[in-house]
Amino acid sequence: MQHLHSVLSEAQTRLIANPSPDIIDWLAKELGASYDQASSTGQLSEFRESCQAHPLSEVFLLDPYSRRAYDKPRGYAGDAVMLDYIYRPNLGELDGLASVVHRATTSLPNAKSILWRRDYLAGLIHDYMGSRECAEVLSVASGHMRELDALRETTTDTNVRFSVLDQDETSIAEAKGEYSEFAIEGRVASFAALIKERRPTASYDLIYSAGLFDYLPKAPAVTLIKAMFARLKSGGMLSVGNFTRDSHGRGFMAGFMDWCLIYRDEDDMRALAEAACPKASYKIFRDQPRNVVYLEIYAD
Structure with missing residues (x-):
């Protein structure tokens, strides 16, 4: 998990310096590789725990799309209300890092x-x-x-x-x-x-x-x-x-959204x-x- 920690720390540094959806796109690609490795070695629990214990988790959960997946108010991630953040976006209610993350999670390849x-x-x-x-x-x-x-x-x-x-x-x-x-x-x-x-x-x-x-x-x-x-x-x-x-988003979803x-x-x-x-x-x-x-x- 050492490489995963390095990736998360780099993403945190880059987000603080210059918040951009492109950074989250890069992170999602890196997390996909880490997810695959963890899956092949039976370490998915450790992968999720590492992501959710990192300070980035608090930042990403400011995004209502990610937060709803994580909280699962209807008992599961990916419910119809959550998907409407993609189908019918409303970006005006968020600012700062929350807005950056939300624009990324609702517009990147997944x-x-x-x-x-x-x-x-x-x-x-x-x-x-x-x-x-x-x-x-x-x-x-x-x-x-x-x-x-x-x-x-x-x-x-x-x-x-x-x-x-x-x-x-x-x-x-x-x-x-x-x-x-x-x-x-x-x-x-x-x-x-x-x-x-x-x-x-x-x-x-x-x-x-x-x-x-x-x-x-x-x-x-x-x-x-x-x-x-x-x-x-x-x-x-x-x-x-x-x-x-x-x-594209398999690692980010599992790691930060608890969406498997x-x-x-x-x-x-x-x-x-x-x-x-x-x-x-x-x-x-x-x-x-x-x-x-x-x-x-x-x-x-």
Whole structure:
């Protein structure tokens, strides 16, 4: 951990001398390498403890985005309110180092991947709206559904019906209230509700889960993909994404935000697809910022 301490001390010195998001970008890259080493040697606990014991931790937790991840008011990091700091930034309420850190955490490559995901999902929805009289869409762990912000910018059409599943009732209420021009039917439940339904009661053109798979071990991930695929109409598609093992912010997230994900690469996503839907065709690709790998599976 000696190299880690040197990196943290250098970052502190540079931030005090000339506060800049570029310093935090540099630190995130250095922490990624330290995180990988700690992970390979079974020292992740020591890595997190070293980061959180350093004086930089107090500085970074002035950032409301990082603070919410660390505090987990809804029981987990990455909740819908937290992601809105990226989707709907408001930088005017902060100053000093807090502003510098916040601008960095909500605009560096991992944040760009979250914005890319919003636009990608909006594009999928729009494509099915263009090929169906009324597209049927299911969002699993739906959050605030900010992909509909991007959809609004693409079209004024509303020929789509959403079924949304989320364990957080307030997130569903936010989506229904904010996007009242769309038909949104909400269900307060975890993803396990889909797995427990032995006979699906509805089918969909598009099923997606934006960030849930970052938290799912392989067995429930495979089971959930099976349940999602069973609900696809002919010609339908499911899409899931996962942050990658080499994603830009992995070390900063684990070290200072206490935000730990289950990372996957292309081979991992291929293993999920072949275990869940061995006869189905699928596609695997990375987003443009190169931090998230996507799996699309198609129903004949």
